[in-house]
Amino acid sequence: MKHGEFTSGTVVGAIGAAAAAYPDEPAIVDEAQTLSYAELWRESARIGERLRARGVTTGDIVALAAERSAALLVGLLGIIRAGAVVLPLDVTYPRARLRMMLDDSGAAMVVGHAHTVEPFVSDGRESCIIPRVFGGGDDLDGDTLTEPDPAYGCYLLYTSGSTGRPKAVLMPHAGIANLVRWQVGASACGVGSRTLQYGAISFDVALQEIFATMASGGTLVCIDDETRRNPVLTWNLMIREEINRIYLPYVGLQSLVMVADEVDLGAARLREIIPGGEQLQCTRALRDLMRRLPDCRLINHYGPVETHAVTCHPLGADPAQWPSLPPIGVPIPGNRAYVLDDDGREAPVGEIGELYIAGAQVSYGYWRQPDQTAERFLPAPDGHGERMYRTGDLARRRDDGTLDFLGRADDQVKVRGFRLELAEVEAELSDHPDVRACGVTVAGDEGIDRILVAFVVAGEGIDTEAVRDDLRARLPEHMVPAVLHVVDALPQVPSGKLDRRRLRVMAETGMTVVDSTSH
Structure with missing residues (x-):
C-alpha cells in the first residue's frame, strides 16, 4: 500500500491493509511498550473475538473506558472489528454522567482496565478487561472477524443536548472512512511519521487522529493526562518523541503558543498542526511560533460532531499574511x-x-x-x-x-474547545435545592479566555462554592461555571423568556473571575 492509497470502505479495512503492508512498523508507543502493526492487528483481533464469543453481535453498543495508553487504542480497534458500535468514554468525567451515557445508549458491555470498568458493571453490565501490557495470550487470530459493512454504525459520541440532556450522534463506517480516506491522501505524514495522540477519546478529533494515523502506517505516540495538562511538558515530549503531527482544539494550541518561548524548538520535527473544534485566531504569538517552525503547516479544520471534520483551509507559508480570523476553507471531497x-x-x-x-x-x-x-x-x-x-x-x-x-446562530457555545449547550448546564444547576431560577451565558472572547458565567435566583445564604462543587460531581469541568452571581431576578424579554442578550451584557460588564460569589 503506497502512502495516500485507501481503497477500503471502512477504517477497519484500511488499518488491516496497513498491517499487512507494514507489519514491523511501530503502530503505537506508550511509556510501557511499543506495538508493531502486526501486534496491533493480532491483539485487537483477540479483543474482537472475545467480544463475539461473549455474545456481542453486529450493531451492539460496546463502551470503551480506559486510561490513555496503547490498551485504549487496541480496545477501540477491537470493538469495531467485532462489528460493534464503540461508545468512547472519558474516564475523567464524573461517574454519574458516564453512567447516564451507558444507560441511555443501552450498552451491555464495557471494555477497559479492571479499575476503570468496575464502577459500571454493578448494574448488570458485563466487562472485558484489556491487559496493560500485551504479549502471549490465547491462540485467537481474528480469522472469524470480517470487515464491517460501510453502512453499519462505527461509533457513538455524546454531545451537549438542547433539551438539557446530552445526546448521542451515531456515525456510520462510511462517514468516518470518507474523512480518513481524504486525510490519508492530503497529509504529508504517512508511513513512519509520528502523530501525538492528544485528543480525549470522547472527542471526535481523537478518532480522526487515531484512524488517519493507523490507516497510513504512521505511529501514534500516547501522552498521559499529567503531561497533556502541562504545555511545557507537552512540548518537551513532542520534541523528544520527534512528533510530526498534532491535532488539537484552538484553546490547546493557544496553551502551547503561550509557553513556546520556554522551549528550544530547534529540534522540533513538526510538519502539521491541525486545529479544530472552535474558531481559529491567528494571534501575533501564533504567527511568531509558526515562523520558528518553517517546515510546519497550519491547517484549519471545521466540523461539528454530527458530520466530523468537513472543511479544510491550509494557511499560506508566510504567517505575516495570515488574517486574524482565517476562513474554514472548502468542503473535503x-x-x-x-x-x-x-x-x-x-x-x-x-x-x-x-x-x-x-x-x-x-x-x-x-x-x-x-x-x-x-x-x-x-x-x-x-x-x-x-x-x-x-x-x-x-x-x-x-x-x-x-x-x-x-x-x-443559537445558544450553543464553545468553551475551552468543547461544544456545549447552555440549556444542559442550566438543567443541572436548576436541580440544586437552593437554586430557584438560573441563566447561564459566556463571557470573554472565543478561545482560551472564554468562560461560563451563571446567574441564579436563590434562597438566602446560598453557598455558591458548594453549588459549584455539586456541579463538579455531575458535569465535566468545562461545563462548570467559573463565575456564579446571585441576583434578585433574571432579565426577561416581553414574551417572558430569558433575555439571553441582556444576560451576556451582565456577564461582560459585571464579571470578576476572582470573585465567584458576587451578588
Missing part, C-alpha cells in the same frame, strides 16, 4: 456546504447565512431521539434524496467558494 438564508434559499456570495452540510459524512442522527434528528437533519435543497445537517453556525461564502465562519 464527498461533502457539500450550503449557506442558506432564513427562507431556506442559498445566500448570495458575501452574504451571511446559516451553514448546512450534506454528503458522505452526515451522521445517522441522534441515538433514540427521532424528534431532534428530524429537526436538525433535513432534506438537501437539490434533491437526490440526500440529507443535510443544520449546523447552527453562521457563515459567508467568498467568490472562490471559501467559507468564513461567523459564530453560532
Whole structure:
C-alpha cells in the first residue's frame, strides 16, 4: 500500500491493509511498550473475538473506558472489528454522567482496565478487561472477524443536548472512512511519521487522529493526562518523541503558543498542526511560533460532531499574511456546504447565512431521539434524496467558494474547545435545592479566555462554592461555571423568556473571575 492509497470502505479495512503492508512498523508507543502493526492487528483481533464469543453481535453498543495508553487504542480497534458500535468514554468525567451515557445508549458491555470498568458493571453490565501490557495470550487470530459493512454504525459520541440532556450522534463506517480516506491522501505524514495522540477519546478529533494515523502506517505516540495538562511538558515530549503531527482544539494550541518561548524548538520535527473544534485566531504569538517552525503547516479544520471534520483551509507559508480570523476553507471531497438564508434559499456570495452540510459524512442522527434528528437533519435543497445537517453556525461564502465562519446562530457555545449547550448546564444547576431560577451565558472572547458565567435566583445564604462543587460531581469541568452571581431576578424579554442578550451584557460588564460569589 503506497502512502495516500485507501481503497477500503471502512477504517477497519484500511488499518488491516496497513498491517499487512507494514507489519514491523511501530503502530503505537506508550511509556510501557511499543506495538508493531502486526501486534496491533493480532491483539485487537483477540479483543474482537472475545467480544463475539461473549455474545456481542453486529450493531451492539460496546463502551470503551480506559486510561490513555496503547490498551485504549487496541480496545477501540477491537470493538469495531467485532462489528460493534464503540461508545468512547472519558474516564475523567464524573461517574454519574458516564453512567447516564451507558444507560441511555443501552450498552451491555464495557471494555477497559479492571479499575476503570468496575464502577459500571454493578448494574448488570458485563466487562472485558484489556491487559496493560500485551504479549502471549490465547491462540485467537481474528480469522472469524470480517470487515464491517460501510453502512453499519462505527461509533457513538455524546454531545451537549438542547433539551438539557446530552445526546448521542451515531456515525456510520462510511462517514468516518470518507474523512480518513481524504486525510490519508492530503497529509504529508504517512508511513513512519509520528502523530501525538492528544485528543480525549470522547472527542471526535481523537478518532480522526487515531484512524488517519493507523490507516497510513504512521505511529501514534500516547501522552498521559499529567503531561497533556502541562504545555511545557507537552512540548518537551513532542520534541523528544520527534512528533510530526498534532491535532488539537484552538484553546490547546493557544496553551502551547503561550509557553513556546520556554522551549528550544530547534529540534522540533513538526510538519502539521491541525486545529479544530472552535474558531481559529491567528494571534501575533501564533504567527511568531509558526515562523520558528518553517517546515510546519497550519491547517484549519471545521466540523461539528454530527458530520466530523468537513472543511479544510491550509494557511499560506508566510504567517505575516495570515488574517486574524482565517476562513474554514472548502468542503473535503464527498461533502457539500450550503449557506442558506432564513427562507431556506442559498445566500448570495458575501452574504451571511446559516451553514448546512450534506454528503458522505452526515451522521445517522441522534441515538433514540427521532424528534431532534428530524429537526436538525433535513432534506438537501437539490434533491437526490440526500440529507443535510443544520449546523447552527453562521457563515459567508467568498467568490472562490471559501467559507468564513461567523459564530453560532443559537445558544450553543464553545468553551475551552468543547461544544456545549447552555440549556444542559442550566438543567443541572436548576436541580440544586437552593437554586430557584438560573441563566447561564459566556463571557470573554472565543478561545482560551472564554468562560461560563451563571446567574441564579436563590434562597438566602446560598453557598455558591458548594453549588459549584455539586456541579463538579455531575458535569465535566468545562461545563462548570467559573463565575456564579446571585441576583434578585433574571432579565426577561416581553414574551417572558430569558433575555439571553441582556444576560451576556451582565456577564461582560459585571464579571470578576476572582470573585465567584458576587451578588
